[in-house]
Amino acid sequence: MHTALMIILAIVSVFLIASVLLQPGSSDGLSGSIAGGAEQLFGKKKSSAYETLLKRLTVVAAVSFLVLALVIVTLYS
Numbered sequence: 001m002h003t004a005l006m007i008i009l010a011i012v013s014v015f016l017i018a019s020v021l022l023q024p025g026s027s028d029g030l031s032g033s034i035a036g037g038a039e040q041l042f043g044k045k046k047s048s049a050y051e052t053l054l055k056r057l058t059v060v061a062a063v064s065f066l067v068l069a070l071v072i073v074t075l076y077s
Helices: 002-022 030-034 036-042 049-075
Strands: none
């Protein structure tokens, strides 16, 4: 049982790392500070379905990582 939970935790942690690294950056740098209002006006900042799905998958992976870690600690302490 302990080995199975540890394997599942390892898979979830790799998935969590991958989902965080695949997310696009939110800062625009210097160009965002100069023309920030124009980008919002013309709709360049629309959130795509891919980004929304990736954010939800990241939250699910983070919560499952936390729950699995707590279960392992409680069962085997």
